[in-house]
Amino acid sequence: EKSKTSFFGKLSKAVAGKSKVDDEVLDNLEEVLVSSDVGVHTTLKVIERIEERVSRDKYLGTDELNRILREEIAGLLSETNSGEATEFSVPEDKKPYIIMVVGVNGVGKTTTIGKLAYQFKKQGKKVVLGAADTFRAAAIDQLQIWADRVDVPIVKQSMGSDPASVAFDTLKSAVTQDADVVIIDTAGRLHNKVNLMNELSKVKRVMQKVVEDAPHDVLLVLDGSTGQNAFEQARQFTKATEVTSLAVTKLDGTAKGGVVIGISDQFRIPVKYIGVGEGIEDLQVFNKYEFVDSFFK
Amino acid sequence: MFDNLSEKLDKALHVLKGHGQITEINVAETLKEVRRALLDADVNFKIAKDFTNNVKEKALGQNVLTTLQPGQLMVKLVKDELTELMGGDAEGVNLSGNPSVILMSGLQGSGKTTFSGKLANFLKNKKTKKPLLVACDVYRPAAVDQLHVVGEQIGVEVFSDRGNTNPVAIAQAGIAHAKANGHHVVIVDTAGRLAVDEEMMNEISEIHKAIKPEETLFVVDAMTGQDAVNTAKAFNDRLDFDGVVLTKLDGDTRGGAAISIKSVVNKPIKFIGTGEKMDAIDVFHPSRMADRILGMGDVVSLVERA
Ligand SMILES: Nc1nc2c(ncn2[C@@H]2O[C@H](COP(=O)(O)OP(=O)(O)OP(=O)(O)O)[C@@H](O)[C@H]2O)c(=O)[nH]1
Ligand SMILES: Nc1nc2c(ncn2[C@@H]2O[C@H](COP(=O)(O)OP(=O)(O)OP(=O)(O)O)[C@@H](O)[C@H]2O)c(=O)[nH]1
Numbered sequence A: 001e002k003s004k005t006s007f008f009g010k011l012s013k014a015v016a017g018k019s020k021v022d023d024e025v026l027d028n029l030e031e032v033l034v035s036s037d038v039g040v041h042t043t044l045k046v047i048e049r050i051e052e053r054v055s056r057d058k059y060l061g062t063d064e065l066n067r068i069l070r071e072e073i074a075g076l077l078s079e080t081n082s083g084e085a086t087e088f089s090v091p092e093d094k095k096p097y098i099i100m101v102v103g104v105n106g107v108g109k110t111t112t113i114g115k116l117a118y119q120f121k122k123q124g125k126k127v128v129l130g131a132a133d134t135f136r137a138a139a140i141d142q143l144q145i146w147a148d149r150v151d152v153p154i155v156k157q158s159m160g161s162d163p164a165s166v167a168f169d170t171l172k173s174a175v176t177q178d179a180d181v182v183i184i185d186t187a188g189r190l191h192n193k194v195n196l197m198n199e200l201s202k203v204k205r206v207m208q209k210v211v212e213d214a215p216h217d218v219l220l221v222l223d224g225s226t227g228q229n230a231f232e233q234a235r236q237f238t239k240a241t242e243v244t245s246l247a248v249t250k251l252d253g254t255a256k257g258g259v260v261i262g263i264s265d266q267f268r269i270p271v272k273y274i275g276v277g278e279g280i281e282d283l284q285v286f287n288k289y290e291f292v293d294s295f296f297k
Numbered sequence B: 001m002f003d004n005l006s007e008k009l010d011k012a013l014h015v016l017k018g019h020g021q022i023t024e025i026n027v028a029e030t031l032k033e034v035r036r037a038l039l040d041a042d043v044n045f046k047i048a049k050d051f052t053n054n055v056k057e058k059a060l061g062q063n064v065l066t067t068l069q070p071g072q073l074m075v076k077l078v079k080d081e082l083t084e085l086m087g088g089d090a091e092g093v094n095l096s097g098n099p100s101v102i103l104m105s106g107l108q109g110s111g112k113t114t115f116s117g118k119l120a121n122f123l124k125n126k127k128t129k130k131p132l133l134v135a136c137d138v139y140r141p142a143a144v145d146q147l148h149v150v151g152e153q154i155g156v157e158v159f160s161d162r163g164n165t166n167p168v169a170i171a172q173a174g175i176a177h178a179k180a181n182g183h184h185v186v187i188v189d190t191a192g193r194l195a196v197d198e199e200m201m202n203e204i205s206e207i208h209k210a211i212k213p214e215e216t217l218f219v220v221d222a223m224t225g226q227d228a229v230n231t232a233k234a235f236n237d238r239l240d241f242d243g244v245v246l247t248k249l250d251g252d253t254r255g256g257a258a259i260s261i262k263s264v265v266n267k268p269i270k271f272i273g274t275g276e277k278m279d280a281i282d283v284f285h286p287s288r289m290a291d292r293i294l295g296m297g298d299v300v301s302l303v304e305r306a
């Protein structure tokens, strides 16, 4: 909080009443943004926006500055993020609503699924989990433990079986049980491994044999401490599976996750959730203003 | 986004080409590109700044060698400086104990459990040791199962105590078991933890104090961004670790975190992880890593083109 005031304080002093932002302030802003993993490209974009704004709206008061800075940064997210949502929700017209969770190794996919299942279950929805990570050591056991914690059914096969077949079974079972939400876990994979990326496309295709427009949501999980490589992750997973939303995890640490701003801007994918811990309740609906504010803390 | 430095420097080198000497202006121009490339590679903001300032001093301090174009000199300066920053050639792990105890530490999901298996496999096959894996992650769902599966894959015994929620006690019991059963090396897998989690950081300090490992390794994901410095520093402050393991280098990340970590804690990077399988482990090579961060497959070819 202290450094936050001091940063905004500095900014205000340097900009208030002027029609041009001086270089020292812009350097400061650059440091804050780059250090939050926003990346050089997006940072320059933000700085341009601020400069434009200041030269257009001349003689800005101190109070307006906070707002403008937040607005301009959050603005990169605005077209795809309403920023108003506070509830976990799924569209009522898809039943079951099918979420496929993808991402590179160790980002928090399985944990996020456990937390999401908990949120939906709390709303009285009938949730089914599908254990389509049949590769990583004890991945199925891990999801099983989450299923038990939340008390929802899980569909699984043995380790090493075909993930597409698990996803198929899960959808079949969910339809039979008249479930509201299905969440499919997948094995972590690096986006530069062509075979593994093709496997994901296949999982998706096979699901469509049961529910024509499945999956309704392809949730790409990004680790909040990941740097610029997250861009390439978003690009390649989008290519393979048409990612429709993002979750950023591990924001309970000191990492800021700023790289998602550029990603959301460039790929037009909304950020839906943030992970803020390992506990069952540690998932929040994304709020872009709080997110941007965290850079200045 | 991932234009490599060669391309960028090529562009900047146009400024230099034809000039007989390195002037302040063309140095600044080139170094701006270098700095940006470093930031795109996730080198920490402050470290990238210091780095380019250092190179600038050196560049301005040097008279142009007659055999070299200024551009060549510049590329060489950058590359040498980076390699030097990254430290000497890889050092192995300390196996002088009886048994030698190796403690893993790091953030959640960085690859500790997988690397514990890889290291055990490496020591078993390459150094004909008899390792024991000890399961001290009492939090993550199925963490103990995961280590058992890994142990089975590589034919290495795993010590666990499922009823016990005290990792210090489990680690100590594991070492006692190793002594009684003639294991040369004990690899202690621990839970992932954030540097800001006071309770969990205390826990790993306690484990560290109790078992006095010959070797403490900090396992870090090569895709880590600007936060790498904070985390590495916090773990080092608590554990004074002996080396770093950089995982997931089979991806296409530049891995600039490697420089950041090296500069901030000055500990050697010992191993790299290059896949999910048990044999995907390699020793660290500073000069290869420098090339990777700069995106220069081949500095020579760049210089030839310039
Ligand atoms: N601090 C913190 N830890 C998290 C968060 N989300 C997940 N984790 C931890 O990160 C580690 C990896 O999480 P998983 O859910 O297994 O990740 P994954 O993407 O399923 O991993 P793979 O299946 O191996 O690719 C675990 O130790 C989790 O407890 C979070 O929001 N905050
Ligand atoms: N591609 C690739 N994946 C890796 C590498 N090392 C580990 N992984 C994967 O990364 C994920 C996390 O690895 P773990 O070994 O479970 O990580 P951890 O640090 O023990 O995680 P926690 O115990 O939850 O903190 C798994 O999916 C591993 O298979 C590597 O070098 N390359």
Ligand SMILES: [Mg+2]
Binding pocket: A109, A110, A111, A133, A139, A185, A186, A187, A188
């Ligand atoms: Mg998983």
Ligand SMILES: [Mg+2]
Binding pocket: B112, B113, B114, B137, B140, B143, B189, B190, B191, B192
């Ligand atoms: Mg582990």
